[in-house]
Amino acid sequence: MTKAALRQKYKEMRLQLSPGEIERLSETIVEQTLTHFQLSEKTISLFLPIERQREVNTYLLLERALGIGASVAIPKTNYESMEMRHYLFESTDQLEVNQKGIPEPKKGKVIAADRFDIVFVPLLAVDVKGNRVGYGKGFYDRFLRKCAPNCVFIGLHYFDTEPKIEDVLPTDIRLNALVTPTKVIRFD
Numbered sequence: 001m002t003k004a005a006l007r008q009k010y011k012e013m014r015l016q017l018s019p020g021e022i023e024r025l026s027e028t029i030v031e032q033t034l035t036h037f038q039l040s041e042k043t044i045s046l047f048l049p050i051e052r053q054r055e056v057n058t059y060l061l062l063e064r065a066l067g068i069g070a071s072v073a074i075p076k077t078n079y080e081s082m083e084m085r086h087y088l089f090e091s092t093d094q095l096e097v098n099q100k101g102i103p104e105p106k107k108g109k110v111i112a113a114d115r116f117d118i119v120f121v122p123l124l125a126v127d128v129k130g131n132r133v134g135y136g137k138g139f140y141d142r143f144l145r146k147c148a149p150n151c152v153f154i155g156l157h158y159f160d161t162e163p164k165i166e167d168v169l170p171t172d173i174r175l176n177a178l179v180t181p182t183k184v185i186r187f188d
């Protein structure tokens with residue numbers, strides 16, 4: 001399928017999940033993540049969920065990661081440059097929900113892209129090779145290319161992989177791994 005068709009399909013599938021299901025599936029995704037990846041002492045990029053879009057509740061992962069000594073930075077989007085800048089998470093007082101519904105830091109200590117060990121990546125759909133579909137603005141494609149070569153890109157997703165994304169672009173950056181409620185997949 002094309003990215004446009006997949007966006008529509010998965011937006012609808014997410015909106016069919018009840019708030020109770022979102023919580024339960026998000027908890028399972030977080031448990032799977034903690035079982036399969038070592039987060040302690042790591043520097044991590046973590047998006048916070050657009051609640052009206054029923055994204056994975058990553059607040060649960062934020063709490064757990066901080067509890068085991070990870071440094072967590074949250075991205076903030078700039079719709080003029082179409083780039084993201086990361087700020088070290090220190091307190092929920094730093095956060096404000098932007099006009100797209102994304103909780104983002106207002107200020108804080110800036111963390112450069114090449115400092116991350118792990119980046120958790122939001123997505124609408126992903127194929128069997130780790131190609132992803134996001135909201136189509138390329139924020140993550142621009143950010144991930146600046147990360148260190150050994151940085152691990154992990155998608156968090158409620159659903160299974162798609163057989164194929166038809167219109168993959170040369171600028172698209174693949175995931176290294178995917179965590180769903182039932183599977184942890186490593187690509188490559």
Ligand SMILES: Nc1nc2c(c(=O)[nH]1)N(C=O)[C@@H](CNc1ccc(C(=O)N[C@@H](CCC(=O)O)C(=O)O)cc1)CN2
Nearest residue numbers: 047048049050055077100102122123134135137139140
């Ligand atoms: N939680 C979260 N943070 C993220 C992303 C994400 O997918 N999830 N992004 C991933 O790249 C970037 C933001 N990308 C976005 C780009 C466009 C729209 C947007 O146009 N939203 C529409 C509603 C959604 C729709 O139906 O298209 C809008 O607000 O009108 C939202 C996010 C960076 N931060």
Ligand SMILES: Nc1ncnc2c1ncn2[C@@H]1O[C@H](COP(=O)(O)OP(=O)(O)OP(=O)(O)O)[C@@H](O)[C@H]1O
Nearest residue numbers: 003132133134135136137138139140141142171172
């Ligand atoms: N490094 C880059 N420099 C300039 N433009 C880029 C770069 N990476 C991606 N783009 C552009 O951004 C857009 C990304 O579209 P695409 O459908 O791949 O987004 P997406 O991966 O779904 O979105 P997102 O990364 O925001 O979740 C394309 O128009 C692409 O050409």
